[in-house]
Amino acid sequence: MKISEILQQDKVTISFEVFPPKKADGFATISAATEAIAQLKPDFMSVTYGAGGGTSEFTVDIADNLQRNYGITMLPHLTCVSSTREHVATMVRKFQERGLENIMALRGDIPDGGSPSQDYHYAYELIQDIKRQGDFCLGGACYPEGHPDTPHKVDDIAHLKDKVDAGLSFLTTQMFFDNNIFYNFLYRIRERGITVPVLAGIMPITNAKQVERAIHLSASNVPQRFRAMVDHFGDRPGAMKQAGIVYASDQIIDLVANGVKHIHVYTMNKPEIAAGILSNLSDIWK
Numbered sequence: 580m581k582i583s584e585i586l587q588q589d590k591v592t593i594s595f596e597v598f599p600p601k602k603a604d605g606f607a608t609i610s611a612a613t614e615a616i617a618q619l620k621p622d623f624m625s626v627t628y629g630a631g632g633g634t635s636e637f638t639v640d641i642a643d644n645l646q647r648n649y650g651i652t653m654l655p656h657l658t659c660v661s662s663t664r665e666h667v668a669t670m671v672r673k674f675q676e677r678g679l680e681n682i683m684a685l686r687g688d689i690p691d692g693g694s695p696s697q698d699y700h701y702a703y704e705l706i707q708d709i710k711r712q713g714d715f716c717l718g719g720a721c722y723p724e725g726h727p728d729t730p731h732k733v734d735d736i737a738h739l740k741d742k743v744d745a746g747l748s749f750l751t752t753q754m755f756f757d758n759n760i761f762y763n764f765l766y767r768i769r770e771r772g773i774t775v776p777v778l779a780g781i782m783p784i785t786n787a788k789q790v791e792r793a794i795h796l797s798a799s800n801v802p803q804r805f806r807a808m809v810d811h812f813g814d815r816p817g818a819m820k821q822a823g824i825v826y827a828s829d830q831i832i833d834l835v836a837n838g839v840k841h842i843h844v845y846t847m848n849k850p851e852i853a854a855g856i857l858s859n860l861s862d863i864w865k
């Protein structure tokens with residue numbers, strides 16, 4: 580099923596993101612975790628893609644397994660900045676062969692020690708390429724606090740508009756910890772004529788070590804309430820996990836109460852975290 584059809588239904592949707600293993604010997608463990616998450620029956624799931632392409636087969640295999648054997652509509656990611664057009668065409672063909680109709684089309688970042696592609700510079704070029712190759716439903720990334728490569732938020736939104744116009748059916752945001760930043764962003768992009776559905780990306784922070792990396796990745800402003808939670812519970816793993824699940828659930832409840840219909844949770848391959856959030860939303864998401 581195309582994700583654009585799921586997003587058209589008149590309901591709140593919750594999707595989960597998982598990541599593939601880096602090496603073959605991690606496949607069985609990670610695959611089992613993704614299967615446990617699939618059994619929670621989210622509206623759909625996404626599988627990330629290593630920007631260097633190293634784990635690309637695992638992205639396909641995990642997406643295929645969950646769609647074929649668990650009946651979950653899947654959204655494999657694909658990045659281009661370290662890829663050739665030939666490699667992208669091969670990946671797109673593999674998605675087609677496995678009946679994967681949705682692709683999250685991303686630029687990616689150049690891995691340490693890697694080199695940029697001559698073929699792609701930005702995600703919109705990948706989107707144009709995939710569109711030429713088949714009838715896919717495409718999603719793209721957006722950044723409520725601006726992408727770090729483009730310090731001017733106005734330029735960032737202008738590039739986003741061009742990217743959507745290249746053929747995106749929906750956008751998923753980078754994680755954010757303050758919903759007001761998301762509301763403000765939504766207002767600004769709607770004003771600029773970007774009308775596709777926007778999935779709010781929620782990252783449950785359930786251990787203190789994730790915090791710095793998450794903040795660095797997302798360039799996120801961290802509300803005092805969030806910092807106090809990490810300061811207070813950070814060195815007690817059980818308490819931090821509980822508090823992180825509640826914080827994420829609270830963010831989702833506020834989003835839904837303010838009319839946001841689509842929530843994408845970065846589950847970090849942790850079934851218990853995904854289940855904890857859904858249990859807090861049992862009468863809110865059905």
Ligand SMILES: Cc1cc2nc3c(=O)[nH]c(=O)nc-3n(C[C@H](O)[C@H](O)[C@H](O)COP(=O)(O)OP(=O)(O)OC[C@H]3O[C@@H](n4cnc5c(N)ncnc54)[C@H](O)[C@@H]3O)c2cc1C
Pocket residue numbers: 626627628629630656657658684685686687688700701702703719720721726727728729734735736738739742751752753754780
């Ligand atoms: C929801 C989500 C999922 C992700 N999944 C993955 C994943 O699976 N694997 C992975 O490696 N990474 C992933 N990333 C990270 C992403 O690849 C990086 O953030 C990357 O730096 C940008 O990718 P993009 O597709 O947003 O790029 P783009 O849309 O190309 O934008 C990148 C930057 O270039 C600027 N830009 C765009 N077009 C132009 C133009 N014509 N001229 C000048 N500047 C321009 C934009 O303003 C922005 O600053 C994900 C990010 C998000 C938010």
